[in-house]
Amino acid sequence: MDQFYLDNAALYQNLVKRLKPAPPTARPAGKPTEVPSPDMVVSARIRPLLNEDLASGFPCALFLRANQPNVVDIHDLYNHPKGIPILKSFNYEVDRLFGPDATSQEIYDSQVRDLVSFSWDGGVGTLFAYGQTGSGKTTTISGLEKLVVDSLVDSGRPSSCKIYLSIIELAGNSSFDLLSSRKPISILEDSFGVTQLAGIEEHQLIQGEREAAENLIERAASFRRTAPTLKNDASSRSHSICRLRIQRGDDHGTGDGFLYLVDLAGSEAARDVATHGAERMRETREINISLSVLKDCIRGKAQADALAFSSGPKSKQKRPHIPFRQSALTKVLKHVFDPSASASKTKTVVIACVNPSLADVGPSKNTLRYAEMLRVSVPAAVAANNSSKKANSNPTMSVRPSSRDPNPAAASMPFHSRVRPGMVVSYNTTPSGEDLDASGAAGSAQFAVILSPTGTSSRGSTGEDADKNMPSFRGSGARYLCAQVVPAVISGAYEVNMWQQVVVDVRSMEKEVIMEYDIGTRYYYIVD
Ligand code: ADP
Ligand code: MG
Numbered sequence: 084m085d086q087f088y089l090d091n092a093a094l095y096q097n098l099v100k101r102l103k104p105a106p107p108t109a110r111p112a113g114k115p116t117e118v119p120s121p122d123m124v125v126s127a128r129i130r131p132l133l134n135e136d137l138a139s140g141f142p143c144a145l146f147l148r149a150n151q152p153n154v155v156d157i158h159d160l161y162n163h164p165k166g167i168p169i170l171k172s173f174n175y176e177v178d179r180l181f182g183p184d185a186t187s188q189e190i191y192d193s194q195v196r197d198l199v200s201f202s203w204d205g206g207v208g209t210l211f212a213y214g215q216t217g218s219g220k221t222t223t224i225s226g227l228e229k230l231v232v233d234s235l236v237d238s239g240r241p242s243s244c245k246i247y248l249s250i251i252e253l254a255g256n257s258s259f260d261l262l263s264s265r266k267p268i269s270i271l272e273d274s275f276g277v278t279q280l281a282g283i284e285e286h287q288l289i290q291g292e293r294e295a296a297e298n299l300i301e302r303a304a305s306f307r308r309t310a311p312t313l314k315n316d317a318s319s320r321s322h323s324i325c326r327l328r329i330q331r332g333d334d335h336g337t338g339d340g341f342l343y344l345v346d347l348a349g350s351e352a353a354r355d356v357a358t359h360g361a362e363r364m365r366e367t368r369e370i371n372i373s374l375s376v377l378k379d380c381i382r383g384k385a386q387a388d389a390l391a392f393s394s395g396p397k398s399k400q401k402r403p404h405i406p407f408r409q410s411a412l413t414k415v416l417k418h419v420f421d422p423s424a425s426a427s428k429t430k431t432v433v434i435a436c437v438n439p440s441l442a443d444v445g446p447s448k449n450t451l452r453y454a455e456m457l458r459v460s461v462p463a464a465v466a467a468n469n470s471s472k473k474a475n476s477n478p479t480m481s482v483r484p485s486s487r488d489p490n491p492a493a494a495s496m497p498f499h500s501r502v503r504p505g506m507v508v509s510y511n512t513t514p515s516g517e518d519l520d521a522s523g524a525a526g527s528a529q530f531a532v533i534l535s536p537t538g539t540s541s542r543g544s545t546g547e548d549a550d551k552n553m554p555s556f557r558g559s560g561a562r563y564l565c566a567q568v569v570p571a572v573i574s575g576a577y578e579v580n581m582w583q584q585v586v587v588d589v590r591s592m593e594k595e596v597i598m599e600y601d602i603g604t605r606y607y608y609i610v611d
Contacts, residue, residue: 088160088441089140091168095160095441096142098170102158107151108174120459123385124178126194127155127435127454130219131183136440145439145447153180155451159444175451177435178458187226194432195227199234202329202340203244207418207429209343213374213453214436215446216319216349223434224346225304228325231342232296235327236288243332247285248296250303253411254321255369261303261323262286270414271581273566274505274532275484275600275607278417279581285328300325319349320366322373322412330572338605341418350374350453351446373410378456380405380413380420381431385459388429418605433457485599485610486532499560499589507532507568508592530596531565532579537586560589568598568607576606 088095119125129145146156157173181190198208210227212220235246250261251268259265260283268282288296303325307318322345329340348370383405390402407413407420419429435454437447486507488494493501502508509530567583570576577598598607 084445085141085442087162087168091160092140092142092441094168095158095170098160099142099146099158102170102172104150105148105156105172105174108154108176118460119178120385120389122388122430123381123457123459124194124430124432125435125454125457126179126181126190126432127175127177127437127451128181128185128190128219128223129155129183129437129439130222132439136438136442139440139442141440141442143439144441144444145437147180147182148174151176153177155180157444157448157451159448160441173448175455177451177454181434183439187223187230190223190434191227191230194434195231196234198342198430198432199231201430202327202342203238203240203331205329205331205338205340205428207341207343208431209345209416209419209429210432210434211345211347211377212434212436213347213350214450215351215438215443218436218438218443218446218450220346220349220436221304221307221318223436224323224325224344225300228300228344229297231327231344232288232300233293235329236290236293236296238290240290241332242290245330245332246288247328247330248288248299248325249280249283249285249328250299250323250325251280251283251415252307252321252323253415255366256411258411258415260284261306262299265306269581270411272414273579273581274486274534275579275598277579277600277605278414279566279579280415281581283582288327318346319351320370322346322348324412324415332572338601343416343419345412345416347374347377347412350450352449373412374453376406376410376413378453380407380416381433381457382459384420384429384431389459485597487597498595499592501595502533502561502563502589502592504533504535504563507596507598508565508587509594509596510565510587510591511593530568530577530598531585531587532568533587534564534566534584537562537564562586562588571606573606576608578606 129147132143144158146158148154148156154174154176157175159171159173160168161171163169179193195210198210201208210224212224214220232248248262252259252261252265258268258270258280260268263284266282266284268280271279271281273279286299288299303323307321307323325344325346327342327344329342331340350371351367352371383403386403387405405420407417413420419431433454435450437443437450439447486505488501488503488506507530563586565585565587566579566581567585568577568579569583571578597610599610600607
């Protein structure tokens with residue numbers, strides 16, 4: 084195909100020159116009373132043709148419309164079997180289109196500034212860059228990451244507001260901390276169904292310290308940058324997620340704000356098995372599945388939000404399915420997609436990145452088609468209502484999953500005989516060894532959530548892998564691997580620290596503590 088395009092480049096340019104300007108397209112934009120969802124903005128960025136693109140001889144195939152600023156035309160050349168090649172034209176509409184001259188600052192001003200203030204208010208703002216390898220995703224995300232951290236550290240907010248940065252890479256089912264020399268981390272769901280990134284390091288950004296913040300961004304980029312121009316380099320086969328957590332001090336009484344900037348894996352189709360081998364094909368299929376699950380989650384969440392706003396929490400209408408458990412990417416982004424989170428808490432921007440060269444016309448069409456599929460229309464009244472809401476207004480349900488045993492009969496059994504994974508317990512903190520970790524201050528009341536049994540300790544050290552390097556607590560009954568539950572910044576609230584694990588003997592456990600996870604504040608609370 085490439086050779087066909089090159090052989091006919093002059094003809095292609097002639098045919099394009101002779102095209103009449105397309106009449107404005109009337110799109111089937113749903114019902115007249117519907118408008119694009121204000122909490123889900125789909126934009127596209129066409130990167131410039133680079134010197135190497137020009138040198139390769141492929142002409143430009145993407146064209147902005149003068150009379151419709153958010154519509155892009157793609158002209159493709161088809162090899163007509165009976166005559167000269169013919170042009171076929173396609174057009175795509177997005178909420179906001181950025182041409183080759185657009186700067187990071189323009190994109191920040193129109194698409195990202197709102198997400199940043201939304202997260203300051205306790206919301207979850209997310210930006211995705213989607214597209215084929217070489218289309219400008221990393222350039223776009225890195226430019227915006229820098230502007231985002233600059234604006235956060237220059238915000239002049241009180242010192243009670245703390246900002247934490249972490250950047251991870253997801254490759255298949257493995258994940259790595261890009262701010263910690265690509266140390267492997269685990270994506271775990273605790274017994275409340277809350278996703279925990281076990282082993283991740285968060286780096287605090289200090290007000291006024293721009294350079295330190297930018298250095299962290301650059302450090303993560305250098306771990307990802309292996310061979311950015313190759314379509315099969317590591318960065319094109321993995322997603323990177325930059326997470327900013329904004330802890331707003333306890334005076335606000337609501338949870339942390341989050342801002343996610345996601346540089347997605349290249350969206351290219353599975354390539355020839357002969358050149359890439361079965362392993363690479365499997366990887367590509369996995370990436371394509373995760374991008375497809377992402378699309379379903381984004382659409383499902385936008386539809387669920389529209390439904391919640393238009394019909395209230397008691398609506399009998401069927402809620403859209405949001406399959407966020409089907410990929411590691413959407414599991415990490417559970418804050419964004421959890422259908423039981425309150426509807427006004429998330430805002431999402433997708434930037435579909437495209438390379439304008441005729442060589443990439445097929446993938447560009449796929450990228451823009453994907454972008455169009457993400458656009459969700461909502462009733463105009465919902466949009467007006469929704470856009471006037473702040474991140475921490477809470478118009479709909481607040482669901483509080485509990486650690487209580489779902490079987491009511493369990494409550495009448497003695498405590499030690501009904502210990503089970505998922506139970507939160509208080510335990511006494513007299514350590515059996517000297518190897519108490521920094522967090523396990525002896526003598527204070529401590530809580531933990533039970534993860535799994537690890538065997539018994541009656542014959543001394545059992546040598547199980549799970550026990551290695553873990554503080555363990557005295558006794559001679561069954562032993563359980565537990566995650567510590569520690570006080571959070573808000574008084575009366577707790578956090579589960581999956582990375583602070585302890586092995587606790589059942590005899591050290593004092594009693595069950597019933598806790599509920601509050602989706603509104605994202606903390607755990609003790610209930611009677
Ligand atoms: P991706 O992450 O999608 O694979 P990159 O961001 O690495 O793509 O971009 C591919 C190439 O295009 C790089 O050489 C990059 O410098 C260049 N590029 C991308 N976007 C722009 C832009 N807006 N202006 C100039 N060059 C760009
Ligand atoms: Mg990239």
